[in-house]
C-alpha cells in the first residue's frame with residue numbers, strides 16, 4: 001500500500017523546545033509547498049491562519065494525533081521575519097530555494113490582520129519587527145516591506161489604501 005498524504009515532503013520535528021515544520025527534500029523558488037486545510041471560522045485563535053478578509057482556517061476539534069500530523073501539520077509552521085514561504089490563496093509557496101531539513105517559516109504579519117495571541121519575536125534577523133501582532137499594527141514603511149509576501153486579502157487592503 002502506498003501511503004500518500006498532504007504532508008509528503010515535510011516533517012514535524014521538535015527542536016529547541018519548539019515544534020517545527022521542516023522540508024524533507026529540496027524545493028526551488030516559487031514551487032508549491034502544501035495547502036492549508038481545516039475548519040473555517042470568523043474568529044482567529046492561537047493556531048489559526050487567516051485566508052480571507054474575515055475568514056480564518058482553524059483546527060477542527062476532536063481530531064486524532066495522526067490526523068494532526070497528516071492533515072493539520074501546517075499549524076506547526078513558525079513565524080520568521082525573514083521567511084522562506086508565503087501564503088497565496090490557501091497554499092504555501094517557496095520564496096527562495098529550500099534545502100532538505102530546513103525549517104519552513106512565514107511572516108505572520110503577511111496573513112494575520114489582528115492576531116489572537118501576539119508575541120515578541122526573537123528570530124534574530126536584521127529585519128526583525130519585534131512585536132508580532134498582525135498587519136493592522138505595521139507602519140506604512142513596514143507594510144511596503146511586506147508587500148511582496150502579502151496574502152491576497154491583505155494585499156487587496158493595501159492596494160485600496162494606495163489608490
Ligand SMILES: [Zn+2]
Pocket residue numbers: 080081121122123124125127128129130
Ligand atoms: Zn523577528
